[in-house]
Amino acid sequence: xxxxxxxxxxxxxxxxxVALSVWCWxxxxxxxxxxxxxxxAPPFSTTHYSGAWIGAATASVVAAGLLVIxxxxxxxxx
Numbered sequence: 001x002x003x004x005x006x007x008x009x010x011x012x013x014x015x016x017x018v019a020l021s022v023w024c025w026x027x028x029x030x031x032x033x034x035x036x037x038x039x040x041a042p043p044f045s046t047t048h049y050s051g052a053w054i055g056a057a058t059a060s061v062v063a064a065g066l067l068v069i070x071x072x073x074x075x076x077x078x
Contacts, residue, residue: 013067
């Protein structure tokens with residue numbers, strides 16, 4: 001397999017990891033809106049962060065970063 005094909009495949013995989021990261025992050029953040037508790041009080045909202053989804057998004061960004069670093073290394077080496 002040629003070095004160019006490997007670089008293109010790694011770059012494509014890095015883009016896929018970034019897309020996976022965005023998807024995981026969106027699954028890990030949930031906002032809930034609530035009506036006022038008392039007459040005249042303002043409505044409020046809460047945000048719940050799921051550690052597993054946020055962790056998966058972080059791991060995915062790290063993997064994408066490592067792939068980008070490897071693509072750059074391969075490009076400079078050739």
